[in-house]
Amino acid sequence: MRTSSGDVVQLRGMWASPAVHRVAWALRLKGIEYEYVEEDLEKKSKALLELNPITKQVPVLVHDGKPVLESLVILEYIDEIWGDRAPLLPMKxxxxxxxxxxxxxxxxxxxxxxxxxxxxxxxxxxxxxxxxxxxxxxxxxxxxxxxxxxxxxxxxxxxxxxxxxxxxxxxxxxxxxxxxxxxxxxxxxxxxxxxxxxxxxxxxxxxxxxxxxxxxxxxxxxxxxxxxxxx
Ligand SMILES: N[C@@H](CCC(=O)N[C@@H](CS)C(=O)NCC(=O)O)C(=O)O
Known part of the structure; x- marks a missing residue:
């Protein structure tokens, strides 16, 4: 999904996963529009395996086609990219x-x-x-x-x-x-x-x-x- 600033943001996840919700919370807190794609972890999609061939886990944030992996790393990425909105990490x-x-x-x-x-x-x-x-x-x-x-x-x-x-x-x-x-x-x-x-x-x-x-x-x-x- 293309945000108002022109970025294409997708979150691939699984409904019961706390790590996935954590990323959704960060996007929502900052008011970033995103497309959510539910993955079946019993039968992982080709897209998931291509986006995250290393751990094959969710969440995966796909920003302008590029995968960002690991929920804590994703939070920092979101904070850096959309730094002008609701800062997540402290200033000092x-x-x-x-x-x-x-x-x-x-x-x-x-x-x-x-x-x-x-x-x-x-x-x-x-x-x-x-x-x-x-x-x-x-x-x-x-x-x-x-x-x-x-x-x-x-x-x-x-x-x-x-x-x-x-x-x-x-x-x-x-x-x-x-x-x-x-x-x-x-x-x-x-x-x-x-x-x-x-x-x-x-x-x-x-x-x-x-x-x-x-x-x-x-x-x-x-x-x-x-x-x-x-x-
Ligand atoms: N440390 C990872 C943990 C992610 C994680 O454990 N994902 C689980 C869902 S909660 C998963 O994809 N499991 C499927 C698998 O391990 O094959 C993060 O914080 O992103």
Whole structure:
């Protein structure tokens, strides 16, 4: 799809993928029009394999025919290309480095801890939860609550990076496992941030930015995904 500034922007993804929604959020936050193409990850399209022959994963952002890969790299690319609209990364170099470090930490430790927690049996759940809570502690300390978001009053890079936790863990995984993952008493600031991130009642400006999969479909999908993995 050609944007008003003449760029052709396409996002190739899969409806249940948090990494894909993260990119959609960045495009929507900046008001960039894009075409969305759903991929079948069981039967990857020729286009996906040509655009991303290395990891063969989504999301893929295709900008003027060129593929941009890896959701965090894509966020930075979007921020550089459309730098005049709703900046994602902080202005100051030091703060930018801190945001990138936290993103790296979350992708590395946070995803791994969440994965273990998701696939753990009830007997191992306590240890997995402890590892995940160490990640939440870091995020809790990072929230200054000088505004609704990590960077203050505006949604930015870190919000988009952390944004999979409230829905994919706080709603879907909690329901799939029937287990409370985010303790509001231990992590009050994170719980408030999560609520702010997800609050998109009709008419709220976040409604058009924070796309989410339908809850029932996501619960069914991740329940099956877990069963298949454990079988
Ligand atoms: N680190 C990647 C992760 C992307 C990822 O895990 N994509 C999954 C969907 S959530 C995928 O394409 N899976 C299919 C496969 O691995 O073959 C990113 O952030 O872009």
């Amino acid at each position: 170099a030091y703060e930018r480095s801190r945001a990138r470090f936290l993103a790296f930490f979350l992708e590395d430790k946070g995803r791994e801890a969440a994965r273990k927690l998701f696939f753990a049996g009830e007997e191992d759940r306590k240890d997995s939860l402890k590892a995940f809570e160490e990640v939440l502690e870091v995020l809790e300390k990072e929230l200054t609550m000088k505004g609704d978001f990590f960077g203050g009053h505006h949604m930015g890079y870190l919000d988009l990076v952390v944004g999979w936790i409230p829905f994919w863990l706080g709603v879907v995984v909690e329901k799939v496992l029937d287990f409370n993952l985010i303790d509001v008493v231990k992590f009050p600031k994170f719980a408030t941030w999560s609520k702010n991130f997800l609050k998109h009642s009709p008419g709220d400006k976040l409604e058009s930015i924070i796309t989410l999969p339908p809850e029932d479909m996501a619960i069914e999908y991740f329940t099956k995904f877990r069963q298949l993995h454990l079988a």
